[in-house]
Amino acid sequence: MQVILAQPRGFCAGVTRAIDIVDRALAIHGAPVHVFHEIVHNQWVVDDLRTRGAVFVDALDDVPANAVVVFSAHGVSRQVVAHAKARGLHAIDATCPLVSKVHQQAQRFVRQGRTLLMIGHAGHEEVVGTVGQVDAPVHLVSHTADVDTLDLPGDAPVAYVTQTTLSLDDTREIIAALHARFPGIVGPEVDGICYATQNRQVAVRALAARVDLVLVVGARNSSNSNRLREVAERSGVPARLVQDEHEIDPAWLRGAPRVGVTSGASTPELLVQRVVAALAALHPDPLTPVVQLPGVREEVSFRLPAELALP
Structure with missing residues (x-):
């Protein structure tokens, strides 16, 4: 064989940065440091950080008031940021900079008055966080078949952003279907996603x-x-x-x-x-x-x- x-x-660099953020937070603030959701999607990494004093939670209400909390590499919604501030938490953002770039793209498209489409998987933390970064409805597109079901006219001013961890082939197919239905659509090139x-x-x-x-x-x-x-x-x-x-x-x-x-x-x-x-x-x-x-x-x-x- x-x-x-x-x-x-x-x-990748985003994962390395997120893990380093938890490490540095533990070194500076001491244990425990709470982490909202898995810092990255790997149980070995999560378990290793847990042995060093990281506490992983799925609800901010499980974090003691005024404690340190790290937002995961997948990003969070504005509502989560506001909730952490309201509870007096010391929040440290480990969102991957490339995910933050998607957030900025989404916000810019909404400011331009465009209807926003998000190419991604329902329920994934990155999708939830991105949708929660804009104050407007967002239409989720997970498959090419979803394009035909969008209740929007073909001449609507629309834009798309994408989850960073998708299949590039699938994403190209979805983007091609979107361009066919909405000739005026705008969005990032696939090669620039991640x-x-x-x-x-x-x-x-x-x-x-x-x-x-x-x-x-x-x-x-x-x-x-x-x-x-x-x-x-x-x-x-x-x-x-x-x-x-x-x-x-x-x-x-x-x-x-x-x-x-x-x-x-x-x-x-x-x-x-x-x-x-x-x-x-x-x-x-x-x-x-x-x-x-x-x-x-x-x-x-x-x-x-x-x-x-x-x-």
């Missing part, structure tokens, strides 16, 4: 062309990890999402002499290496040397909030 690794994979989403999907497509099976290491509630699995499957190879090495089914490896491994943007590299080690343990013969495919070298980094910056 040969194991081939995708490049790039794993943590560099990490694009890079990882391009990389997994290249990986799928070289292997017999793709393993995506990531949480089941991670949108970007699920999209990586879908992209690999659309490339014509079986693909499985595993949270860690314990979820590998040896039956998947039969007839798969070349196994590709990648990971979602919220998955630590430690879990990838554990999966590689487990593959070696499951194979009766020694593995050939692990190969990492060439790919984009990401050098993006985002600054921490000023109050947490290192001196």
Whole structure:
């Protein structure tokens, strides 16, 4: 068996920044530091921060008055920000800057008097937060079929924004359908949505062309990890999402002499290496040397909030 690794994979700059924010908040303010929702969608990361004093909550009313609370990388609504202020909480915003960019786009389109469409998945924290950033109705579009059901005239002044962790192929199809129905629609180009989403999907497509099976290491509630699995499957190879090495089914490896491994943007590299080690343990013969495919070298980094910056 040969194991081939995708490049790039794993943590993106937004995830790294969000985790660093919780780390710095713990160092400066001491435990506990409360975090509104999972800081990123990965249980290993959440559990690790929990052992160091982070307390994860799904309701701000569960945070003691005047305590420190960190908003997750997915972003929050204006209502959540106002609620935290009303309760006297010391709020630190870990929203990914690329998600904040979507918020700004949405607000600008609404100020222009356009009806806003959001391309994304219902209930995802990023979608909830973005919709809650504007004081106007927002129409959610999750599939191309949703375009035809929009109760809007074709000449309506409309604009769209997108969730940052979607399948680029699906998003292009939806945007094409929107342009066909609303010729005057405006919105961001797909390639400008999120560099990490694009890079990882391009990389997994290249990986799928070289292997017999793709393993995506990531949480089941991670949108970007699920999209990586879908992209690999659309490339014509079986693909499985595993949270860690314990979820590998040896039956998947039969007839798969070349196994590709990648990971979602919220998955630590430690879990990838554990999966590689487990593959070696499951194979009766020694593995050939692990190969990492060439790919984009990401050098993006985002600054921490000023109050947490290192001196």
